[in-house]
Amino acid sequence: MIGEISPTDLLVLLGVAFAAAFLTRLAGVAISGHIQADTPIFHWFSCVGQALVGGLMVRAIFFPSTPLGDTLLLDRILAVGGAIVVFFLFRHRLLPSTLAGVLTLAALSIWRDL
Amino acid sequence: MNTPGMTRPSWAGLKAALGMPATGLFCALASFGALTEAVGMELWVMIASVLLIWSMPTLMAFNEMMVTMSGVWAMVIAIAFANVRNIPMVVTAIPMVRTRPGIRWGADITLAQLMSPTTWVHILATSDRVPLEMRRRYFVAFSITVLTAALLGAVVGYFGVQSLPKALQPTLLLLTPLYLVLIMLSVRRLSSYLAFAAGAVAVPALMTWSMEWGLAIGGLGAGTVGFLLAGEHKKKAGE
Known part of the structure; x- marks a missing residue:
């Protein structure tokens, strides 16, 4: 478990993780200097x-x-399908369409859990 | 959202982030917080990792590496590959907020460090509604707001997501990916649709073969296919 790693090692691992992530962002900035929109x-x-x-x-x-994998694939397909239908019905409005998808999955999960 | 009459870009960026973008990241990071608590990560390490790494796939890779106690080099390789997607995101976002040619290292690196897929997709989808000279402040405020929401979500998840009904916990994880898929459908450009469709098939398929190489090869290949099929290579600048 993570608790067995010493605090010094934790700092080193955090530093390494940060450096690896930061380098890709730095590369993006360097390349962006040569590119116009x-x-x-x-x-x-x-x-x-x-x-x-x-x-x-x-x-x-x-x-x-x-843990999203604990839900049924069919339920996720129905939720995403419902969200896309609402997205196009409501002229690309994100809030109702995203909520429709999440609430569909929540309702199906609760129903299957009964 | 304010339009060309916008006078307070930081406030407008904050307001644009509150709502679905902040809620989505709050929920996504709540699940990450719960996960780190379950594997025994200390709170300060979890908070530091969110602030320093700020990328969900990379945070998951970091968590996995910590749990399996993989070596330093394994962590560098896994995290660098998990972050490959940052390069095209930063390369395309920075020119959209730039007001003069050339790199402004401090300001550009700040925005790059704050960049997440949520911010990037918003820059692509909504830049034309924000005056150019206000975009940087607008999107920095947007990014800081979603980062703050994410951090709050991670802490809430660390301490409390287990108190939600079991059936509801996984559904929160649908919020961010679904929101991003929908907002990507809002970027109305044929090459974007084609690249998205090709990536939706190629990236998951290739990642079953190799997590790291599958992501890089799938993204490059599918992106190039979308670019070529839409005939972007034949267009002139500004078309």
């Missing part, structure tokens, strides 16, 4: 970002390594 290379980076973040979010919903 609304150019093809800008849009390529944007596409890569959309694919990375979109892929991670889809994975977080449908193939989660978190």
